[in-house]
Amino acid sequence: MIDIELKKFKRVLKDENLKLTPQRVEVFREVCDSDEHREAEGIYLALRKRDVNISRATVYRTMDILYQHDLVQRMDIGDGKWRYEHWLDCHQHDHLICIRCGTIVEFISPQIEEIQQNVADKFNYKLVRHVHQLFGLCKQCRKSPVSVN
């Protein structure tokens, strides 16, 4: 799975005259191998945990390259940190987030997509991208009492 994607990444690097470094490859691998929505710090820590020698700066820089070239998706749920997820099969989707435990579920709605397009048309905007996040309480969190520490 990563092999095909790694080729895409290598193509991007070549096209942009960027060098193929072990650090960049490891960051890409780390992102592709997880289905989580992680912050740069989490990706950095995961890399250190598996003994990849890399600095925070390089993780941040690489995530930016990946994002700029549509190899990862990123989201901001309002806490001032970017969360990244791989974008292997380019499934456009939006997010449903539990405000208590942080669990993130992905959803797609062609109907919403269509209405969004209509809204943009109505106001004479050319739609480029969108952010759609639903915040709520998941089943488990509705059941369990709030823990007070």
Place this chain on the structure above:
Amino acid sequence: MIDIELKKFKRVLKDENLKLTPQRVEVFREVCDSDEHREAEGIYLALRKRDVNISRATVYRTMDILYQHDLVQRMDIGDGKWRYEHWLDCHQHDHLICIRCGTIVEFISPQIEEIQQNVADKFNYKLVRHVHQLFGLCKQCRKSPVSVN
């Protein structure tokens, strides 16, 4: 217009055992008197411009009180800054944002609201709030060439 709202604010302060200070009133007035989507810094500067003696800290603190009590709405368009707007008539709405000039248009779609609810139900989440932002190019920006500085 602000009179009725000011009463609401005073009620909140009283209910929360918070004091009615000139600074708090001025911040609330400043927010109510504009239809812009401004950052705390912008609100602070506007207050200073009309010779209100206030500190940044107090502006931030007051915006937080207003937000926590649903007297203002706030949004984050991904640049790490909260933008505030008054919430006088509590019109629930979402935003369409021009990625070049920053113009923000408000829109409402009962259809989308309904689908959102269905999505939350499907995943067994109790919907609490949502963020829905459409990013695109407005009419003017599509026409005018990009200025390079």
Place this chain on the structure above:
DNA sequence: TTCTTTTTGAGAATGAATCTCAAATGAGAC
């Protein structure tokens, strides 16, 4: 291998937001 350019890492810098704490100020009691 050599050479040139890019990349890396460590730590400094940035910037929005929050925190600290002494001095100032509300507002209830008298």
Place this chain on the structure above:
DNA sequence: GTCTCATTTGAGATTCATTCTCAAAAAGAA
């Protein structure tokens, strides 16, 4: 009105994610 005391304010320090800096290391074309 004024006393009293908890709350609020302001100035500057702090936080924290992210970006920047720059010397040393590495990529990769020749």
